[in-house]
Amino acid sequence: MEVFSFVFGVLFGSFLNVLIYRLPKQISILKPSFCPNCGSKIKYFENIPLISYIFLKAKCGSCKDKIPFRYFLVELITGFLTLFLFLQVSLSFEFFYLIILFYTLIVLSFIDIKYKAVPDYLILIALIIAFFATKDEFLVSLENACIFAGFFVLLEFIITFYIQNIKSKLIKDDTLRNTKALGEGDIPIIAIIGAVLGIKAGVIAIFLAGIFAIIPSILNTLLKKDSQIPFIPFLVMGFLFEFFINISSKVFT
Known part of the structure; x- marks a missing residue:
């Protein structure tokens, strides 16, 4: 098998x-x-x-x-x-739901790498499946998803304001006036992480995603390439890494 x-x-x-x-x-x-x-x-x-x-x-x-x-x-x-x-x-049913979610996230990741944009309907499909792919009750998963999404909407607003109104003036780069801290598809993926992993593991997953994203960002800066890094692939990497670490620890304890 x-x-x-x-x-x-x-x-x-x-x-x-x-x-x-x-x-x-x-x-x-x-x-x-x-x-x-x-x-x-x-x-x-x-x-x-x-x-x-x-x-x-x-x-x-x-x-x-x-x-x-x-x-x-x-x-x-x-x-x-x-x-x-x-x-x-x-x-199991858990395997069925999780594998559909994982496959959808893979498609989203590679589309984001290529186009730096993803189809909304694919994100919606992944978000719906996420509530079936968790062992938590629906209301608990929904609460976790909303907490994560809400927090990062607020964080995105603050960082974007800084980039567009402060950083752009400090370094005199007008292109930053239309730059956003997170893409439109990032928030739903963050909600998915919260729904499936919960608060504690979800925070670790997003922290790992940030760590994974730092490396290409630094390389692009050194090589003076396009500094816009698609974040969905790194969110998915952080999610999968923490998911398997989390589930493995439960199996062996």
Whole structure:
């Protein structure tokens, strides 16, 4: 079952890659797989998760255009994530709800990396699923979600005010006048963290997300690249890291 769960995750990761590429472009997910560069239909033996990427040497079988490493990475992450979750909760309703939530968060993360914006309906789906993916009662999860979301709405307002009205004047950078501390999709993800993990573990998850986000932010500053860092991937990383640490500690105590 462990091997099956990993293979299942890898196969589903291939579908997540389809969603990541097509949803922002509003392309039907029912359309057969094709090369984004030349448009040629991808043959079945060229579409085997993980294996085809290695076999084709990360190049399209028709036009030899480079296949982004993201395809391989998403499949690998999804495979291990499915395996880890199965090892912790086995096959159950909890597994079903959590894996849908995790898969949705993966799609949101990689879309945010690419476009620095995410579809609202995907966030809404993740938020709804979050209330089924927690062991807490609905009202408790809703309260935790509202506490987290409300606090960060207030924090976002204060930091944004500082960036737009104080920092922009101090460093004389007019581009900061329209800069926001958090993206519109960040607050619902923070609410999801509160709903699933609760207050204590949720705070740790968001703290970890901030730590994870510091590294690329510093690198971008040193290399003088785009300083706008999509925060959803780091929120998801913090959430998943704390989730598995938290659930593992409960299993072994």
